[in-house]
Amino acid sequence: MLEAENLECVRGERRLFAGLDFKLDAGELLYLQGRNGAGKTSLLRMLIGLLPPEAGKIRWQGASIKSDDFRGDLCYLGHLNAIKEELTPLENLLAAARLADEELSEDDAIDALEQVGLAGREDLACKYLSQGQKRRVALARLVNEKRPLWILDEPFVALDTVAVDWLAGIISAHLQRGGLAVMTTHQPVSIPAGTVRELRLG
Amino acid sequence: MLGIIMAVIGRDLKLAMRRQADIVSALFFFIIVVSLFPLGIGPEPDLLRKLAPGVLWVAALLATMLSLPRLFADDHRDGTLEQLALAPHPLGLVVTGKVIAHWLVSGLPLALIAPVLGIQFDLSADALIVLTGAILLGTPALSGIGAIGAALTLGLRGGGVLLSLLVLPLYIPVLIFGAGAVDATVTGLGGEGHLSLLAAITFASVGFAPWATAAALKIALE
Numbered sequence: 001m002l003e004a005e006n007l008e009c010v011r012g013e014r015r016l017f018a019g020l021d022f023k024l025d026a027g028e029l030l031y032l033q034g035r036n037g038a039g040k041t042s043l044l045r046m047l048i049g050l051l052p053p054e055a056g057k058i059r060w061q062g063a064s065i066k067s068d069d070f071r072g073d074l075c076y077l078g079h080l081n082a083i084k085e086e087l088t089p090l091e092n093l094l095a096a097a098r099l100a101d102e103e104l105s106e107d108d109a110i111d112a113l114e115q116v117g118l119a120g121r122e123d124l125a126c127k128y129l130s131q132g133q134k135r136r137v138a139l140a141r142l143v144n145e146k147r148p149l150w151i152l153d154e155p156f157v158a159l160d161t162v163a164v165d166w167l168a169g170i171i172s173a174h175l176q177r178g179g180l181a182v183m184t185t186h187q188p189v190s191i192p193a194g195t196v197r198e199l200r201l202g
Numbered sequence: 203m204l205g206i207i208m209a210v211i212g213r214d215l216k217l218a219m220r221r222q223a224d225i226v227s228a229l230f231f232f233i234i235v236v237s238l239f240p241l242g243i244g245p246e247p248d249l250l251r252k253l254a255p256g257v258l259w260v261a262a263l264l265a266t267m268l269s270l271p272r273l274f275a276d277d278h279r280d281g282t283l284e285q286l287a288l289a290p291h292p293l294g295l296v297v298t299g300k301v302i303a304h305w306l307v308s309g310l311p312l313a314l315i316a317p318v319l320g321i322q323f324d325l326s327a328d329a330l331i332v333l334t335g336a337i338l339l340g341t342p343a344l345s346g347i348g349a350i351g352a353a354l355t356l357g358l359r360g361g362g363v364l365l366s367l368l369v370l371p372l373y374i375p376v377l378i379f380g381a382g383a384v385d386a387t388v389t390g391l392g393g394e395g396h397l398s399l400l401a402a403i404t405f406a407s408v409g410f411a412p413w414a415t416a417a418a419l420k421i422a423l424e
Contacts, residue, residue, distance in 0.1 A: 071288050076284070084282060096285065
């Protein structure tokens with residue numbers, strides 16, 4: 001499904017990695033590991049097509065990732081939350097779904113916010129939420145996310161232990177449905193389902 | 203295709219409504235700059251009538267410049283720009299939506315208030331109508347061209363000054379034909395020719411600028 005071939009990354013004057021190959025099939029999770037500055041985020045940005053690789057190819061279902069179709073299969077969660085402070089959590093979820101061309105009913109969105117523990121705060125502007133709560137708004141997108149490829153940059157940062165377990169469950173369910181996930185994390189988190197592959201950079 | 207443009211417009215308008223201070227401050231800037239001229243020059247109707255088109259248009263350019271730096275900067279800072287770039291549509295369409303939303307909150311209010319300000323310059327009714335029409339036709343071009351500059355200076359320190367250096371020279375054709383239309387009406391020549399050219403500039407820039415902007419945004423996101 002997702003293949004990377006001979007990838008090379010150069011940031012500034014430094015070569016972060018070269019000759020990187022991997023292949024990920026349905027139901028598999030790729031754990032990216034490595035010290036700070038090893039190029040984990042750069043690799044993720046290459047996989048989503050925002051950073052062109054210095055050399056090498058990335059293919060999704062056999063085709064180049066430069067097409068609009070690839071982006072229709074991709075869900076990316078960066079280390080920025082990508083939520084608007086002026087909008088409420090509910091409006092943020094609905095706007096994100098509309099921009100990604102996904103159907104999301106208001107009931108499903110409210111349900112997703114309840115799952116991440118934001119019940120009763122649907123109508124409060126996000127600027128009044130704490131860091132952890134803002135992160136939860138961003139993660140609530142994953143609850144109804146049906147797209148097959150998830151690319152998550154440090155998804156467990158700023159979450160308490162209950163939320164970490166919840167998120168691990170959401171990722172497991174996604175893998176069981178035949179989805180793929182690539183993520184970076186510094187915390188050891190066990191994902192109960194799917195095949196887990198590891199890739200160490202640097 | 204229309205769906206994504208409407209989705210972006212809807213989101214940006216909602217954000218603008220929650221942050222009305224931005225719209226109001228650019229509008230008040232326009233009103234105050236235009237109103238300073240009659241006060242400074244004194245009550246000489248002939249001179250004021252001659253100055254009016256140029257003063258109103260220069261003030262409109264500057265008022266548009268005020269809101270440009272934030273066109274993409276907010277989305278870039280909170281990560282939503284990445285998500286917009288990853289939407290399963292060409293980025294140019296997303297930018298088209300943002301340009302239209304920018305015009306609705308920055309250009310349209312200027313056109314609506316312009317006839318009231320024109321009265322201070324003793325413009326005739328005909329000239330006021332042409333002035334409003336010219337600003338309505340010309341300001342979308344300002345938003346379109348400005349978006350290219352905003353994308354090129356995204357993430358730069360002191361980008362605001364660089365943005366005006368980049369964008370203001372490109373605004374010159376709009377200024378010439380926009381002010382020319384009103385001038386021609388005042389002198390009795392008729393402003394239709396100028397207005398046609400202004401419409402042509404607007405169509406070209408709203409049609410093409412978003413794609414140039416999208417290319418610049420992709421570089422900024424690397």
